[in-house]
Amino acid sequence: MSYRLVFRxxxxxxxxxxxxxxxxxxxxxxxxxPLRRLLGxxxxxxxxxxxxLTFPSPLGVAAGVxxxxxxxxxxxxxxxxxxxIGTVTARAQPGNxxxxxxxxxxxxxxxxxxxxxxxxxxxxxxxLARERSTIVGVNVGKSKDAPLEEAVADYRAxxxxxxxxxxYLALNVSSPNTPGxxxxxxxxxxxxLVAGVQEELAALGLRVPLLVKIAPDLxxxxxxxxxxxxxxxxxxxxxxxNTTTARGAxxxxxxxxxxxxxxxxxxxxxxxxxxxxxxxxxxxxxxVLVSAGGISGAEDAWERLQAGATLLQAYTGFVYGGPLWAWxxxxxxxxxxxxAL
Numbered sequence: 001m002s003y004r005l006v007f008r009x010x011x012x013x014x015x016x017x018x019x020x021x022x023x024x025x026x027x028x029x030x031x032x033x034p035l036r037r038l039l040g041x042x043x044x045x046x047x048x049x050x051x052x053l054t055f056p057s058p059l060g061v062a063a064g065v066x067x068x069x070x071x072x073x074x075x076x077x078x079x080x081x082x083x084x085i086g087t088v089t090a091r092a093q094p095g096n097x098x099x100x101x102x103x104x105x106x107x108x109x110x111x112x113x114x115x116x117x118x119x120x121x122x123x124x125x126x127x128l129a130r131e132r133s134t135i136v137g138v139n140v141g142k143s144k145d146a147p148l149e150e151a152v153a154d155y156r157a158x159x160x161x162x163x164x165x166x167x168y169l170a171l172n173v174s175s176p177n178t179p180g181x182x183x184x185x186x187x188x189x190x191x192x193l194v195a196g197v198q199e200e201l202a203a204l205g206l207r208v209p210l211l212v213k214i215a216p217d218l219x220x221x222x223x224x225x226x227x228x229x230x231x232x233x234x235x236x237x238x239x240x241x242n243t244t245t246a247r248g249a250x251x252x253x254x255x256x257x258x259x260x261x262x263x264x265x266x267x268x269x270x271x272x273x274x275x276x277x278x279x280x281x282x283x284x285x286x287x288v289l290v291s292a293g294g295i296s297g298a299e300d301a302w303e304r305l306q307a308g309a310t311l312l313q314a315y316t317g318f319v320y321g322g323p324l325w326a327w328x329x330x331x332x333x334x335x336x337x338x339x340a341l
Contacts, residue, residue, distance in 0.1 A: 003321070003322030003323070003324070004322075006322075007105075007320065007322065008105070012103065012105065015098075015099060016099070016101035016102070016103055016110070017098060017099065017100065017101055020065075020101075020319075024066070024070060024071045027071050027074035027075065027078075027323075028070055028071035028074055030074060030077075032073040032074055032076070032077040032133070033077075035074070035077035035078070036076065036077035036133065039077060039078050039079045039324070039326070039327045040056070040076070040077055040078075040079055041056040041057035041059075041079050041080070041081050041326075041330050042056065043330065043331075043334040045333075045334040045335075045337040045338050046058065046081070046330055046333060046334050046337070048081070048310065048311065050237075050288045050310045050311055051167075051168050051209040051236055051237065051288055052209065053135055053167060053168075053209075055081040055082055055135060055311065056081045056135075057079065057080065057081030057326075057330050057333070058081060058301075058305065058309075058310070058311045058312050058333070059079075059080060059081055059301060059311075059312045059313075059314065059326060059329055059330060059333070060080050060081050060082035060083060060084060060135075060137075060290075060311060060312065060313050060314070061075050061080045061082070061083040061084060061313065061314065061315070061318070062084060062292045062313035062314060062315040063084045063085065063086045063087050063137075063139035063170065063172065063213070063313075064086075064087070064112075064114070064315055065083070065315055065318070066083055066085045067085070067086060067087065067088075067117065067118045068085070068088075068118055068119045068123070068124060068127070069085040069086075069088075069124045069127040069128055069136070070127065072085055072132070072134050072136050073132060073133060073134050075134070076133060076134030076135075077134075078323055078324075078326050078327065079326035079327040079329075079330050080134075080314075080326050081135065081311075082134065082135035082136065082137060082167070082311070083134055083135070083136055083137070084136075084137040084138070084139050084170060084313065085124070085128070085136055085137070085138055085139065086118065086124075086138055086139030086140060086141070086170075086172070087116045087118065087139045087140065087141040087172050087175065088118050088120070088121050088124050088138060088139065088140055088141070088158060088162065089116055089118055089120060089121065089140075089141050089142065089143040089144070089154075089158065090120065090121050090143050090146070090154050090155075090157040090158045090161075091120050091121075091143045091145070091146075092118065092119050092120030092122075092123065093115075093116060093117065093118065093120070093143060093144055093145070094117055095114050095115035095116055095117025095118075096113050096114060096115035096117075096177065100112060100113045100114050100115070101114070104250060104265075105320070107249070107250065107265060107266060107267060108265050108266055108296060108316065108317075108320045109250065109263060109264065109265030109266060109267050109268075109316065110263070110264045110265055110315075110316050110319065111250065111261050111262070111263050111264075112177070112243065112261060112262055112264070113176075113177045113260060113261035113262070114177055115144065115177045115178060116141050116143075116144065116175065116177070116178055121140075121157065121158040121161040121162050122161055124161075124162065125161045125162055125165060128162065128165035128166065129164075129165050135167045136165075136166065136167050137166060137167055137168040137169070137170055137211075138162050138163075138165070138166035138168070138169055138170065139170040139172050139213065140155055140158045140159060140162065140169060140170065140171055140172060141155075141172040141175065141178065141181070142154050142155065142178060142181055142184070144178055144179070148180050148183065148184075148189075151184060151189075151193065152192055152193050152196035152197075153196075155171065155193060155196065155197055156196055156197060156199075156200040159197055159200045159201065159204075160200060160204065163200075163201060163204060163206050163208050164204070164206060166208055167208075167209075168208060168209035168210070168211060168236070169197070169208050169209070169210050169211065170211045170212070170213050170239055171193065171194070171197060171210070171211070171212045171213065172213050172242070173185050173190060173193065173212060173213065173214070174213050174214050174215035174241070174242035175242055175243070175262065176215070176242075176243065176245045176260050176261065176262045177260055177261060177262060179260070182215055182217075185214060185215065185218065185222070185226065187222075187225050187226070187229055190212070190226065190229060191229055191233065194210070194212065194229070194233045194235065195233065197210065198210065198233070198234075209236040209237070209288075210235055210236055211235060211236055211237040211238060211239055211288070211290065212226070212230065212235060212238055212239070213238075213239035213240075213241075213242055213292075214226055214238060214239070214240055214241060214242065214275075215241060215242050215244070216240070216241035216242065216243075216244045216246075216268060216271040216272055216275055216293060217244055217245055217246065217271075218275075220278060223275055223278050223279065223282075224278070224282055226238070227278075227279050227282040227283050227287075228282070230283070230287055231283060231286060231287065235287065236287070236288055237287050237288030237289060237290060237310070238279060238283075238287060238288075238289055238290070239290040239292060239313070240272065240275045240276050240279055240289065240290070240291060240292070240293075241268070241271070241272045241275050241292060241293045242262065242292075242293070243261075243262025243263055243264045243268065243293070244262060244263050244264075244267070244268050244271060244293075245260075245261075245262060245263075246263065246267075246271075247263065248263075248267050249267070250263060250267060264293065264294070264315060264316040265294060265296070265316040265317070265320075266294050266296055267294070268293040268294040269293065269294025269295070269296070269300065270294075271293075272291065272292065272293030272294050273291075273294075273303065273304065273307060276289060276291045276304060276307050276308060276309055277307050277308060279308070280307065280308030280309075281308075288310045288311065289308055289309050289310055289311075290309065290310065290311045290312070290313055291304040291307075291309035291311070291312050291313070292312070292313035292314070292315070294316075294317075295312055295313075295314050295317050296316075296317040296320070296321075297317065297321070297325075297328075297329060298328065298329045298331075298332035298333060298336075300317070301329055301332075301333055302332070302333060302336050305333075314326075314329075
């Protein structure tokens with residue numbers, strides 16, 4: 001039976017977050033080494049040099065899939081070139097009340113208002129400290145109960161615990177699900193946050209690549225301003241984009257159309273691609289750009305690479321595509337890269 005039939009007739013009968021948890025538990029228990037030999041990214045045509053690392057594939061897993069760093073090795077074994085875990089906050093928190101995910105199978109889209117549920121930086125750090133085969137980025141966000149005026153200290157507390165175990169760090173200032181978080185994208189606030197985290201890394205004596213994840217809902221002039229700040233502050237890259245608060249054609253079908261939630265999947269793709277192209281035109285080759293949002297298959301992945309993405313991240317495409325999705329995308333990307341030589 002194909003994954004599409006399993007999804008339609010079995011998984012859609014299970015509450016989305018529970019289905020996610022079952023997948024995590026199953027993959028987390030499977031031996032990663034033999035799975036990696038079968039499905040792992042090994043084609044030399046996929047190798048990508050970025051952030052001082054060699055990625056076995058440019059296709060990675062976006063933050064939100066492995067929130068607590070419990071199954072990144074299994075995800076890497078499925079063919080993903082890297083996994084961004086989190087979002088992790090300084091203090092453990094339950095997130096918003098469940099249910100907090102809606103599926104829209106016809107559009108292959110999701111709506112979520114998770115609110116950064118996670119075990120907290122102190123619990124996640126030792127899970128990352130173990131020997132691993134997968135490149136792991138760490139996505140850090142603001143604790144819900146931390147006032148905005150204490151946001152820099154809150155991020156620094158997470159970085160202090162996690163940075164030594166991260167292949168790169170991503171500052172999440174763009175989730176729509178934590179009250180006030182997106183205000184940190186304002187240039188003055190973002191400048192203070194980046195400066196504070198850079199000071200923390202310097203105090204720790206660490207050189208860890210630092211990126212910022214931005215929203216698709218920024219105005220074009222604000223995208224430009226963030227790009228300029230990234231260059232001025234010496235950031236290593238930008239992740240574009242997070243989920244969108246725009247509802248579009250989904251609005252009439254939502255249980256709570258005005259909830260502070262984010263749409264992912266194909267409805268997000270046009271704006272995510274537009275932001276990527278704008279950023280690449282603005283920064284040239286001076287920053288690594290990680291494209292996320294609406295990558296549903298190899299065609300989308302190739303389009304993002306051609307538009308200037310260095311690396312790619314998927315979430316919703318993987319949910320609807322199933323366990324062989326990354327392997328299939330990798331196979332087509334490798335073919336296209338060889339043909340382009």
